[in-house]
Amino acid sequence: MEAATPTRPPHAAPSSSPSPSPASLRQWRPAAQRNLRNQWSRLLAAKARWLSAAADGRSHASALVNAHLSRRYMPGMDLGVLKDMPGIREKASGKLARREEQCQSMLLSAYREMVLATAELVRASHSMRCFSKVAANSPLIRFTERQDDMNDSGDGGGSPVFKWFSVLEFENLAQELVDMFISELQLKRLLVLELLSVTFKEGVQHDASLEWSNELFDGEFNEFQSIGLLSGDNYALPKNWSAGVSKAWQPDQTPSHEVLQVYLTSWLANVNIKTSRIDEIFELVGEEMQIKLS
Template sequence: MESSAATPTRPPHQPAASPSPSPSSLRLWRSAALRNVRNQWSHLHAATEQWLAAAADGRSHASLLVNAHISHRDMPGTDLGVLKDMPGIRDKASSKLALREEQYGDMLLSCYKNMVRALCRLVKASRSMRCFSKVSPNGSVAQFSERQDDLNDLGDGGGAPVFKWFSILEFESLAQELVEMFVSDLKLKRLLVLELLSISFKEGAEHQTSLDWGDELYDGESDELQSIGLQSGETCPLPENWCAYISGSQRPASHPSHEVLQVYLTAWLANVNIKKSRIDAIFELVEEEMKIKLS
């Protein structure tokens, strides 16, 4: 195995390795650590699959939402042929299309919620790889936990390899690389969900208003985003040059054109911030190190 592929760099926010433990302590730590690392990478793999599946379903629902919206928007001028003289046919068709818009919007929002929750699982697993010595009354039995009791114990076995090559810091670095990809793409997905859910509000119904960036898209969204270091409100998780566009006062009042809506769908489908080949490479690298198959 080449060193360039097997030695991830340590993120700046991570502390240096703790002092090397004694050989007997290291053996006990490694036994507990390898079980924990396997479990956390299994969680990472499952959460990644959950996120990608939710994103795929979301794209399908977004496409159905856009098609229903365009048909609903164009209904007043649609040629109904031999049906045009049927009493109330246009209004009935318009009402059904509006209902479909609402249903597809709800389904899209459900997919976005699943993506947020998958990302929460990713972040939790990425932060749970360390294995700390547990202080217990019975000192004859070594115990370990995810909680740090001893400030001198960083839970990394002094930087020793857990399996053959990778230390805890290196496993954390690979996991953080995954997390950063999905965080970045979730920011874009949230913007697209906001825009797609808002197109129905732009029909001009007096009792409705357009969604703003600071609004929760579903109950509890803010708490879930805050748990992974993001917020849906004042702390905007998007690049600054996007923030002006999505603020309620500067977003265009007119309907997005058919071409713009297709761009939204294409951006969703592309998962532009997700490098699937790199994700596959990371899991292959970890599987090779641990000698197990995660899928």
């Protein structure tokens, strides 16, 4: 499966604006430092939110698979002394089906949290620049995350914000984080789609069907669009997401017990997220800012 196309922050190219005067830089730097601390704190919180939702999702996915397999094998299961009870298999199957529906709902809720956390990661990574804003009829210079003056790149002309790192270097580190979570969200979405489709196909909801281009929850595509993860009218999701799924997903096949266990293991592994590198990035940024990000 191809990784999702990295979403580059605005102004990710090296600054072409002239170097600000020393006086302007002295005014800009405290505001830029304050903004960067805020955005990296947002990244830290969004990262924790994402990982917590992923852990919840794995728990719900495991419960869904267990209920589904129990219902699948119920007709041939040895019930021992219970085998002669009238309607026991039908009653057990009905309860398992209701359990599947509950687990579906909880799995979707966890996935939604992951999407919202990813959106927060992207927004924070795109908000690291600090632009000057001159108030009308006031000599005071204020600062904002929005670029009103196209001649102001918001990066202090490439000057270090704290000691060594420029705004662009902070942005590149943030983008490295974001790319990991976007790639993993792609995989998680595929697993959610498959786990929901299995139960739909095997009788919990006979009239339901899912395609890659369907929203998995109301507002999902609005969230993707708000952070630049939609790519044109012909695809509900980025082209390389759709291409990857067309190779990996086979909606007409019912996965075996072993395949479902592989899905759960893949979910648990967070295969696209390099935890040691994430810790290293936050430690590096924290040292540069002289704050603790953990």
